[in-house]
Amino acid sequence: MSFTVPSPKDAILAAQNVTMRFGGIVAVNDMNVALPQGSICGIIGPNGAGKTTLFNILSGFYTPTEGDVLFKGKSIRKKSPDRVCKLGIARTFQNIRLSSQMTVLENVMVGCHVRRHCSWWMAALGLPNYYREEDEIRDKARALVEKVDLGAMQNEKAGSLPYGAQRRLEIARALATEPSLLLLDEPAAGMNPQESLDLLHFIRQIREEFNLTILLIEHDMKVVMGVCEYIWVMEYGALIAEGEPAAIQENPEVIRAYLGDDFVKGH
Amino acid sequence: MRFNRTTFICLALMAAGALFLTQADMFLSNYQLYILKLFFINAILALSLNLIYGFTGMFSLGHAGFMALGAYMAALCILPPEQKEMMWILEPIIWPFSELFTPFWLAVILGGLVAFVFALFIAVPALRLGDDYLGIATLGFAEIIRVLLTNATPITNGSLGIKGIPDSATLLTCYVWMLITLVVIARIVYGNFGNVLRCIRDNEIAAQVMGINVFGYKVMSFCVGAFFAGVGGALLGSHLSTIDPKMFNFLLTFQVLMYVVAGGLGSLTGSILGAGIITVLLEWLRAIEEPMDFFGLVEIPGIPGMRMVVFSVLLLAIILYRREGIMGSREITLAGIGRFFRRLATRTAGREAQ
Ligand SMILES: Nc1ncnc2c1ncn2[C@@H]1O[C@H](COP(=O)(O)OP(=O)(O)OP(=O)(O)O)[C@@H](O)[C@H]1O
Ligand SMILES: [Mg+2]
Numbered sequence: 001m002s003f004t005v006p007s008p009k010d011a012i013l014a015a016q017n018v019t020m021r022f023g024g025i026v027a028v029n030d031m032n033v034a035l036p037q038g039s040i041c042g043i044i045g046p047n048g049a050g051k052t053t054l055f056n057i058l059s060g061f062y063t064p065t066e067g068d069v070l071f072k073g074k075s076i077r078k079k080s081p082d083r084v085c086k087l088g089i090a091r092t093f094q095n096i097r098l099s100s101q102m103t104v105l106e107n108v109m110v111g112c113h114v115r116r117h118c119s120w121w122m123a124a125l126g127l128p129n130y131y132r133e134e135d136e137i138r139d140k141a142r143a144l145v146e147k148v149d150l151g152a153m154q155n156e157k158a159g160s161l162p163y164g165a166q167r168r169l170e171i172a173r174a175l176a177t178e179p180s181l182l183l184l185d186e187p188a189a190g191m192n193p194q195e196s197l198d199l200l201h202f203i204r205q206i207r208e209e210f211n212l213t214i215l216l217i218e219h220d221m222k223v224v225m226g227v228c229e230y231i232w233v234m235e236y237g238a239l240i241a242e243g244e245p246a247a248i249q250e251n252p253e254v255i256r257a258y259l260g261d262d263f264v265k266g267h
Numbered sequence: 268m269r270f271n272r273t274t275f276i277c278l279a280l281m282a283a284g285a286l287f288l289t290q291a292d293m294f295l296s297n298y299q300l301y302i303l304k305l306f307f308i309n310a311i312l313a314l315s316l317n318l319i320y321g322f323t324g325m326f327s328l329g330h331a332g333f334m335a336l337g338a339y340m341a342a343l344c345i346l347p348p349e350q351k352e353m354m355w356i357l358e359p360i361i362w363p364f365s366e367l368f369t370p371f372w373l374a375v376i377l378g379g380l381v382a383f384v385f386a387l388f389i390a391v392p393a394l395r396l397g398d399d400y401l402g403i404a405t406l407g408f409a410e411i412i413r414v415l416l417t418n419a420t421p422i423t424n425g426s427l428g429i430k431g432i433p434d435s436a437t438l439l440t441c442y443v444w445m446l447i448t449l450v451v452i453a454r455i456v457y458g459n460f461g462n463v464l465r466c467i468r469d470n471e472i473a474a475q476v477m478g479i480n481v482f483g484y485k486v487m488s489f490c491v492g493a494f495f496a497g498v499g500g501a502l503l504g505s506h507l508s509t510i511d512p513k514m515f516n517f518l519l520t521f522q523v524l525m526y527v528v529a530g531g532l533g534s535l536t537g538s539i540l541g542a543g544i545i546t547v548l549l550e551w552l553r554a555i556e557e558p559m560d561f562f563g564l565v566e567i568p569g570i571p572g573m574r575m576v577v578f579s580v581l582l583l584a585i586i587l588y589r590r591e592g593i594m595g596s597r598e599i600t601l602a603g604i605g606r607f608f609r610r611l612a613t614r615t616a617g618r619e620a621q
Contacts, residue, residue: 082480097472099470174476
């Protein structure tokens with residue numbers, strides 16, 4: 001079965017001619033990306049290619065200088081990150097951003113917050129439905145912590161976990177917001193080969209279980225080629241290639257971008 | 268409210284405390300009662316600042332301003348109209364403040380509300396700033412409040428201040444308000460809303476990505492803190508019976524900050540402990556401001572302000588050697604106390620067996 005890039009209207013997420021300039025730097029240059037519902041896709045490219053910047057645009061941290069971002073057919077170009085999250089986009093960070101002083105469970109509970117109905121004053125008054133919801137949140141967070149195999153460490157400080165566990169915790173926290181689209185920024189960074197392999201299965205598993213669409217940035221080619229159905233390749237902010245994993249591996253432009261001109265000429 | 272054993276023990280302890288306080292004048296001198304009341308008020312102030320600074324990480328130096336608003340509002344509410352008419356000699360007091368006359372509990376709540384509303388106005392420009400800038404901005408706003416109070420003579424009696432405020436803040440009232448403050452803040456802070464506030468404190472960007480309206484929750488924390496600062500100010504004004512704009516200067520904020528830092532940022536019981544220890548310590552230290560006479564050999568004349576010097580040295584010591592304060596971010600809990608006594612018991616039993 002071959003992969004077809006959907007039209008922006010049919011895609012769950014579509015970046016249309018997105019450009020991001022910081023002063024003189026063009027960090028993202030006229031990018032077009034469109035994800036079909038339920039797919040797992042990847043963005044690769046050498047360091048400084050603008051991948052994280054694109055994520056920051058998709059998650060509402062930057063308003064693109066030009067172009068538009070559509071989520072489920074509606075523009076989210078001007079939306080703030082918290083609004084974007086409410087709409088159903090969750091993400092993780094390349095440099096992990098957990099509350100290191102808080103426990104594993106508390107970190108995931110923060111993720112549950114966005115879907116709660118009670119307001120803070122109900123907590124202040126100690127109303128019964130506040131306590132009921134509080135219990136639900138705790139149970140939901142526990143289940144997610146179990147899901148990422150951190151059940152035994154749920155009361156440890158997040159900062160004391162090993163690197164790989166922190167990455168999984170960040171994913172659990174993102175899942176707690178009940179997203180329909182998950183953006184993963186280098187989820188395998190700092191993991192050993194076994195951990196990356198587990199991650200690969202885990203990504204497929206959560207896609208099924210939570211009915212997700214996943215877009216990931218990754219340098220670990222085993223993960224990218226193993227899990228992605230379609231790949232966009234960036235260099236200096238611009239798209240240099242796109243296609244299915246097998247085609248991308250053969251693409252001379254991609255090989256040049258990753259390994260340098262000399263390598264290509266030498267062969 | 269959640270009805271389990273812990274709740275019942277806490278309620279029982281609170282009731283026992285209240286019962287003790289109604290009988291306290293039998294065991295304690297007037298001076299000791301005065302200190303005890305001051306401690307309750309200071310604990311309210313410390314708890315409210317801890318919500319803002321300790322749990323939400325907003326370095327706010329505006330506490331004295333909010334206290335001043337609460338104190339003035341409450342004083343205007345509980346002074347009888349005739350007395351107000353006599354006291355405002357620079358300019359006559361204007362309506363509706365001239366006619367305002369409410370019971371004390373309402374006066375305290377109104378004091379808190381005025382501080383709350385003012386905090387709401389300050390929040391919009393100030394809370395967009397971070398860290399030290401927020402500190403400077405809130406400090407500025409507190410000064411603005413002071414200047415306003417000094418110059419709004421038809422309402423505040425200007426620099427003359429307000430004297431003879433009825434001492435309606437009884438020991439029990441202050442105690443109950445401290446409990447209300449503790450329970451309300453504890454409920455906000457020790458649930459998922461507290462997790463949200465701490466997440467904002469630790470990593471604002473992560474909080475945003477989790478769909479948290481960071482600015483909204485900062486405003487909430489700031490305004491709830493300001494409300495209780497206003498309540499504390501209202502009680503303090505009635506307790507001291509005299510207020511004027513000068514007493515709500517930066518030093519007062521600094522003192523509250525001391526309680527919080529000494530007790531531990533992010534620990535409510537720590538704030539109460541910090542307020543208690545420092546309130547008592549400051550009273551003891553009054554002794555060193557008296558003239559001293561060492562066996563008739565050396566005579567030191569009294570130096571007013573000496574205790575603030577000692578106090579500052581103490582603060583330096585805390586910052587240098589124990590930055591997390593007495594409690595850090597831990598709390599004294601019933602379970603914790605139970606564990607402590609059980610450990611003590613097993614240790615004694617072990618020693619007897621040897
Ligand atoms: N806020 C900003 N202001 C100015 N320049 C920025 C900003 N954010 C990113 N850039 C620049 O944009 C370019 C792309 O950065 P980005 O972090 O998106 O790269 P990346 O593809 O994620 O790289 P890596 O693989 O190293 O994570 C870099 O040259 C960076 O310096
Ligand atoms: Mg990056």
